[in-house]
Amino acid sequence: MKRRSIFAATATAAAAALLISACSSSSGSSGSSTTTPTSTTGTAAFNAGITSVVNPSTHKGGTLTYEVRGTPDSFDPGNTYYAWVLDFDHLYTMPLFGYKSCPGSCGLQLVPDLATNMGTTSANGLTYTVQIQPDVKFENGTVVTSQDVKYAIERTYDRSVLANGPTYYQALLTDPTYPGPYKDRAKNLMGLTAIDTPNATTLVFHLQAPFPDLPYVLAFPNTAPVLPSADTGSNYQLHPLSTGPYMFKSYTLNKQLILVPNPNWNASTDPNAEQLASEIVVNLNINQADLDNNLIAGNADIDAYGAGVGPAAQARILSTPSLKADADNPINGFARFVYLDTKVAPLTNLHCREAIEYAANKTTMQTAWGGPVAGGAIASTIMPPVIVGYKSFDYYNALSQPNGDLSAAKAQLAACGQPNGFTTAMAYRSDNPQETAEATALQASLAAVGIKLTLKGFPSGPYYTNFAGDPAYMSSHNIGLAGGGWGADWPDGYGFLDELLNGNAIAPTGNTNISMENDPVINNLFTKSSTLSGAARTAVWAQIDEQAMKDAVILPAVYQKTLLYRNPATTNVYVQTYYGMYNYAVMGVNS
Amino acid sequence: MAVPIDVATGPGGPEPEAPLSVAGKAIEGRSLGQIAWMRLRRDKVAMGGGVVVIFLILVAIIGPHLVQNPDTFHPNLINPTFLRPNGFFGGISLAHPLGVEPETGRDLLARIVVGAQYSLLIAFFSTVLAVVIGTFFGVIAGYLGGWVDSLIARSMDVFLAFPLLVFALALAGVIPSSAFGLSGNSLRIAVLIFVIGFFNWPYMGRIIRGQTLSLREREFVDAARSLGARTPYILFRELLPNLVAPILVYATLLIPTNILFEAALDYLGVGLYVPTPTWGQMLSSAVQNGYYSIDPEYMLVPGLTIFITVMAFNLFGDGLRDALDPKTR
Numbered sequence: 001m002k003r004r005s006i007f008a009a010t011a012t013a014a015a016a017a018l019l020i021s022a023c024s025s026s027s028g029s030s031g032s033s034t035t036t037p038t039s040t041t042g043t044a045a046f047n048a049g050i051t052s053v054v055n056p057s058t059h060k061g062g063t064l065t066y067e068v069r070g071t072p073d074s075f076d077p078g079n080t081y082y083a084w085v086l087d088f089d090h091l092y093t094m095p096l097f098g099y100k101s102c103p104g105s106c107g108l109q110l111v112p113d114l115a116t117n118m119g120t121t122s123a124n125g126l127t128y129t130v131q132i133q134p135d136v137k138f139e140n141g142t143v144v145t146s147q148d149v150k151y152a153i154e155r156t157y158d159r160s161v162l163a164n165g166p167t168y169y170q171a172l173l174t175d176p177t178y179p180g181p182y183k184d185r186a187k188n189l190m191g192l193t194a195i196d197t198p199n200a201t202t203l204v205f206h207l208q209a210p211f212p213d214l215p216y217v218l219a220f221p222n223t224a225p226v227l228p229s230a231d232t233g234s235n236y237q238l239h240p241l242s243t244g245p246y247m248f249k250s251y252t253l254n255k256q257l258i259l260v261p262n263p264n265w266n267a268s269t270d271p272n273a274e275q276l277a278s279e280i281v282v283n284l285n286i287n288q289a290d291l292d293n294n295l296i297a298g299n300a301d302i303d304a305y306g307a308g309v310g311p312a313a314q315a316r317i318l319s320t321p322s323l324k325a326d327a328d329n330p331i332n333g334f335a336r337f338v339y340l341d342t343k344v345a346p347l348t349n350l351h352c353r354e355a356i357e358y359a360a361n362k363t364t365m366q367t368a369w370g371g372p373v374a375g376g377a378i379a380s381t382i383m384p385p386v387i388v389g390y391k392s393f394d395y396y397n398a399l400s401q402p403n404g405d406l407s408a409a410k411a412q413l414a415a416c417g418q419p420n421g422f423t424t425a426m427a428y429r430s431d432n433p434q435e436t437a438e439a440t441a442l443q444a445s446l447a448a449v450g451i452k453l454t455l456k457g458f459p460s461g462p463y464y465t466n467f468a469g470d471p472a473y474m475s476s477h478n479i480g481l482a483g484g485g486w487g488a489d490w491p492d493g494y495g496f497l498d499e500l501l502n503g504n505a506i507a508p509t510g511n512t513n514i515s516m517e518n519d520p521v522i523n524n525l526f527t528k529s530s531t532l533s534g535a536a537r538t539a540v541w542a543q544i545d546e547q548a549m550k551d552a553v554i555l556p557a558v559y560q561k562t563l564l565y566r567n568p569a570t571t572n573v574y575v576q577t578y579y580g581m582y583n584y585a586v587m588g589v590n591s
Numbered sequence: 592m593a594v595p596i597d598v599a600t601g602p603g604g605p606e607p608e609a610p611l612s613v614a615g616k617a618i619e620g621r622s623l624g625q626i627a628w629m630r631l632r633r634d635k636v637a638m639g640g641g642v643v644v645i646f647l648i649l650v651a652i653i654g655p656h657l658v659q660n661p662d663t664f665h666p667n668l669i670n671p672t673f674l675r676p677n678g679f680f681g682g683i684s685l686a687h688p689l690g691v692e693p694e695t696g697r698d699l700l701a702r703i704v705v706g707a708q709y710s711l712l713i714a715f716f717s718t719v720l721a722v723v724i725g726t727f728f729g730v731i732a733g734y735l736g737g738w739v740d741s742l743i744a745r746s747m748d749v750f751l752a753f754p755l756l757v758f759a760l761a762l763a764g765v766i767p768s769s770a771f772g773l774s775g776n777s778l779r780i781a782v783l784i785f786v787i788g789f790f791n792w793p794y795m796g797r798i799i800r801g802q803t804l805s806l807r808e809r810e811f812v813d814a815a816r817s818l819g820a821r822t823p824y825i826l827f828r829e830l831l832p833n834l835v836a837p838i839l840v841y842a843t844l845l846i847p848t849n850i851l852f853e854a855a856l857d858y859l860g861v862g863l864y865v866p867t868p869t870w871g872q873m874l875s876s877a878v879q880n881g882y883y884s885i886d887p888e889y890m891l892v893p894g895l896t897i898f899i900t901v902m903a904f905n906l907f908g909d910g911l912r913d914a915l916d917p918k919t920r
Contacts, residue, residue, distance in 0.1 A: 289881030311694050312881030315673040364664045367694060371671035403666075433880055437694060440865055444664050444695075454775065455865045 049328040049566060049574045049582070051104050055590075057276075057571035062591025064277040064570070066304040066584075067286045067294060070431040071254050071461035076237035077221035078155050079162040081464065081512065083334075083487050083579050084306045086221060090273055090585035091259060091280065092242040093224030094136060096149065096203075097215050101272040101586050103574035108491050110215055113272065114149070114225070114243070118215060125210025130218075134201050137264040138227060139247040146197040147190060148225035154181045154192045156222050161233050163465045163510035166489060168217045169194075171504050174206045182233060189228050211530055216490035245275035245585075254461075257282040274572065276588030288433050289313070292565070296323060301567040301589060306332075306581025307485075308562030310433045314374050317565060327565050329374060332580025334487045334560040335384045336369055336376070336434075338442065339514040340553055343471065344424065344480040351416035353552035356481075357396040359409035361445035365557045366402075368437035374563040375434075378402055379556035382497065382545050386559075389493040389541030395549050398556065409449045421450020424480035427468045430457025435483045438557060442481075453481070469511040482514050485560070487580060493541020494529060501548050502526050515553035522547050627836075630914040637910020643903035651711045654704035661705045662866050665696030673885070681888030692876075693886045702868035703896055709869050710900075713783050714849040720788025721849075722842050725795025726834070730826050732796070733803025744800070747793035755790045759856055762786060779863050783856065787849050794848075795841060802837050806830055836915040843908035847901040854897055870897050 048054050072085045077093045080086065090098065098113035100106060112118060119130035136144045156165055158180025170176045173194035178184075184191040196204040205214065230241045239248045245267075246259035259280040267275065282304060286294075292313030294300035303309065309317065317323040338360075346352045362378045369375035380394035397405045413419055428439040436457065443453040456479060458467045467473055468482040488496040499505045503518030522544050529540045548554060564581065566573045569590045576583035621629075631637060668682055669675070674694045676682030681690030681699070689699040732743035766782055773781055806812065807830070815829050856862050857871025858878075865872075870893045877883050877890035 287879060289879060292881060310880055311674040312883075312885050315675055315885040318672060361664070361666075363666050364695070367666055367669060367671060367674065371674060373672040440695065441664060443866060444662050447662065 044325050044568060046324045047328050047330075049103070049564070050330045052574065053103060054566065054573045055568075055571040057588060057590070059571060059588060059590060060276050061278050062589040063279045063281060064302075064587060064589045065300045066280070066282040066302050067291045067300045068282065068284055068304040069286060069288050069291065069433075070305075070429065070459055071284050073164045073461055073464060074162075074237045075251070075257065076162065076240055077224045078152060078226065079164050079234075079237065080221070081164045081166065081510070082460075084304050084581060087306070087576065087579040087581060088282075088304060088584050089221040089224070090244060091246045092240060092244040092248065092262070093221045094144075094243040094270055095219060095221045096130065096132070096223040097219040098272055099219065099576065099578045101576065101583055103577070105577060107575075107577040107583075110219060110490075111272065113219075113270065114144070114223070115218075121210075121212075121214075125212075126207050128205040128207065128214050130203050130205075132201050132203070133269050135266065136225075136243055136269050137266070138225070138230075139242040139262045139264050141264055142227060144225045144243060145200040146203045147188065147200075148227055149203060149223055150190060150192065150195045150197050151181060151228045151231070152223055152226040153195060154178070154184070154189070155226065155231060156180075157192070158182050159507060159509060163469075163507075165222055165510065166217075166220065166499055166512075167505050167507055168489075168498075171502075172207055172209075172211050172214070172217065174208055176208075181228070181231075209527075209530055212533075213490060213492070213494060216495060219490070245270065245273050246280055249279075254284055256284060273585040274588065276571070276586075278591075285431070288431075295565050295567060298567055298569065301570050302582060302584075302587070303565070304584070306562070306564065306579065307432075307434070307560075308370065308374065309565055311370065311437075313565070314370055314563050317563065318374070323565075326568050327563055328575055329561055329563050330575045330577075330580060331376070331384075331386060332487070332560050332562050332575075333384060333386045333491075333577070334485050334580055335379060335382060336438070336485045336557040336560050337379070337382065338426070338438070338555040338557065339468070339482045339484050340555060341474050341480050341482065341514060341516055342551075342553055343475055343516045344478060346416060346418055346422050347424065347480040349416040350552060351412045352418060352422065354396070355409045355412035355416065355418075355449065356446065356451065357398075357552050357555055358405045358412060359446050359449045359451065360442055360555055361404040362398050362402040362557070364441035364445060365438050368441045369434050369558045369560065370563065374561060376558035376561040379559050380549075382500065382548055382554050382556060383493060383541060384559040386491075387488055387493060387496050387541070388491060389538040391542035391545065393546060393549070395546075396552075404445055404448070406449055413449060413451075421446075421452065423452040423454070425454040425456050425478055426481035426483070427456050427458060427463075427474070427479050428483035429460040429463050431460055432483075435485075439483060464510050464512065466509070468514055469507075470509050471506070471511055471514075471516060472508070474514070481555075484512075484514060486512075491578070493538070493544065494526070497541060497544050497548075498526060501544060501553070517548065517551065517553045519547060519551055627914045631910055634910045634913065637907055637913070640903040640906030640908075640910065643899065644907050647707060647900055647903065648711065650704055651707040655708055658701040658704045659698055661697060661701035661868050663697065665691060665698070668696040669694060675882075675886045681886050681892075683888075689892055690888050693882050693889055699889070699892050702873060703870070703892060706868045706870045706873065706893070707896075707900075709780070709863060709867065710850050710853055710871075713780060713787070713853045714846050717784045717786075717788035717791065717849050717853075718842055718845045720784060721791040721845060722795050722838060724789070724792035726799050726831075726838060728792070729796040729799025730803050730830060730834070733800040734807050734822070734826055734830065740800075743796070747796050750790055750793045753790060755786075755852075756855065756859070758790075759786050760859060760861055762861075776863050776867055783853060783862070787852055787856075791845065791849065794845060795838070798837055798841050799834060802834055803830060806833055840908060840912040840915060843904060843911055847904040847908075850897065850900060850904075 044054055073082055074080045077089045094114040096115045097110055100109040100111045114132050116131045116133055119128055121128050132146055156162055157178050161182055175192055175194040178192045181189040194206050225243055227241055238251055242262050245262055245265045247262040249258040249260045251257045261275050288310040291303055292309045317327050340347050340353045366375055366378050378398055380398040383390050426439055428435045430436055439455050446453055486500055499512045501517050501522055503523045505513045525540050525544050529537055571588040572586045573582055668677055668691050670677050676691045676693055683690045687698050691698055728743050732740045815825050854871030857869045858875040862869055862872055873893040883890040
């Protein structure tokens, strides 16, 4: 009797443990081995991918497998703002401009992609003309015309259909109130008067004010041509018509995307992309730890999200020399921070926000992002040092007292009328282990001064569309803080700060100015910057950064470094500096 | 010839007779409880389980006041490059007898003890709920028979077939932040107790129904009926006291099931809010983030704790059943 009951109890516990572990494993992983793969010949070494091409090769064939945590905001090139998707889009789109595919600072050069030249600006700076290549085709053989490019830009105006992406066109071009082609009654849906298409290969842009960085704005995949007859609005993401080296074969939402080579792609028109692998598979919604195990075991090739491995894999990789040789630890140019929403009480009061700035324990937040080696240096400004115009300053003792300045925080709490602290909520992406750890660390450090944070996790796919990026949602649910990260849209202060801090960038959905910052000082500085040039213009960015930090609208965490792992079977692997992650447009695999 | 009789002679005459005795003690009939207790005492394994159960309950009640704050980060104990605890086997030291968590440095002993509070609380109250509902319907079904029995028995089948885990997951997604005057963790605890208890009642119901079916043929029931007792009286004043034994036994066996269930729900993310420590959540973090590969102790501590708790309750419950139910001897 007793022996049976012990067995029964043990069997129950074991079965339960098995059940629990079975529930957790996701569909993507096919089991992981503990043997470390031997690296193929090539220049594989730690950080080799930052300055050189690892495993250069023209070998065609094989299946390249990407895995990613969570889901993209959208694979529709007109509806995305995640850096990894902007990188990945070059596999099936040809925007007007792009970045030269090469490692190091070479990769920051803007070059024409669909365009034939860098375009010309009129003398008064209000008109910009550019030509496109005449013989680029969609995957169905239709030749691309300038009207397809105009249409691609037009459809981004309707944020009720395509919520994500930058707001530059409305801010810079004439005709900002254009309602979008879905409500357009003009002939051929060409109602946007800000762009003219005098012939099939020419585009003319009309600006509200001179803006010398316009080509950078046109490097977004939302300028990749879209055939109006093929546009299905919010369903276009299921099968965007390709102009790049690959095209969609199948896409199961939230599960898997399969790309195959596009027969109508002409390599001579697109020197910054390659068509090497015979199939590209992207597995979505993979748990980060499983993903890391898959990478190390060789069952997956690249983590497409590009923000680095999780904490357990970080420890394994950095302590195992054979794994470390297949890893890169770049500064990815991103800043990680927490938005403080100025429209949610009591964060409406500056001193309450300053209390958070002082009380936060930056060391534990840095550990959450991977520590100083793999995660990056503690930040005290919004712009990271890699951005032209960066200036170092520290208003809240983030660098001098990285564990938090509790006495200053308490003084600020008294000043805002909440001497015993207050309660609010924080949004974060629950499928992002680093952001989850950051939220937990911030909750613990703010509790020391009586600020109680309720943590609300959301999936990363709809994070900007429906939750943190929806000002009405944030207000109605009393969510005062939101985890966030930012990379420059282009490598200067405007490209970094505008969508974060300009009052004009606030949008009802897909909002990236989550702090709802609308400071006239900052707005005027942005406007003024377009009239300046050279050192005077560069100096403006630091002024905006300082003003925003004085307004305490963002709590900086780290100037991010990431630990990326490349499967030794992959070819042509290097970090594309603009994205801060591997260049997905040129990779192949040794089959 | 006269046999000398040993009679105590004294001024008052012979003493009144003393009752018969053995070894100076009075013979009394032993009650059922005493018999069961003696049998239980002889069962060393069950007693061991019982001791552990009592210890766990004490830990859950007093422990949280004795250990340090489970939410305090200790970044100085973590290696900043490898994110794992410095030192031997997960950072065991005098200050942290069970080590610390990787990446955060929170004390594991404190988190286990506070987690015990939540696990045992939820398991206990959900068991009470299941027992109350199960006994109520089981007794009615067993005694009344007929269409009432059919109805209740079929409902039990439906509840047993219900995909409880899936339902709990779905429910967790739609619970509002506050309802019925509760919010935050209190609401979550209430929902967990309700879900686990409400869907576990058939487990008790079936057993009680079976017991009632056999009890209702006994003579004392007939006797009560012939004296004019109505059904509620028979159900709750005649049958129920005789059902206390199986109720107690199967309740003790239901608690570990509910502990495991609550751990599973925490593991799947529908448990209590971060940073509340619960055993299932700690296991989940160890597995989901892959910490088991660099700091196995972080997975072993909550895993072993759940194992020991479940086993202790199971052994004690089995021993109780053996002691109370003569037929299983």
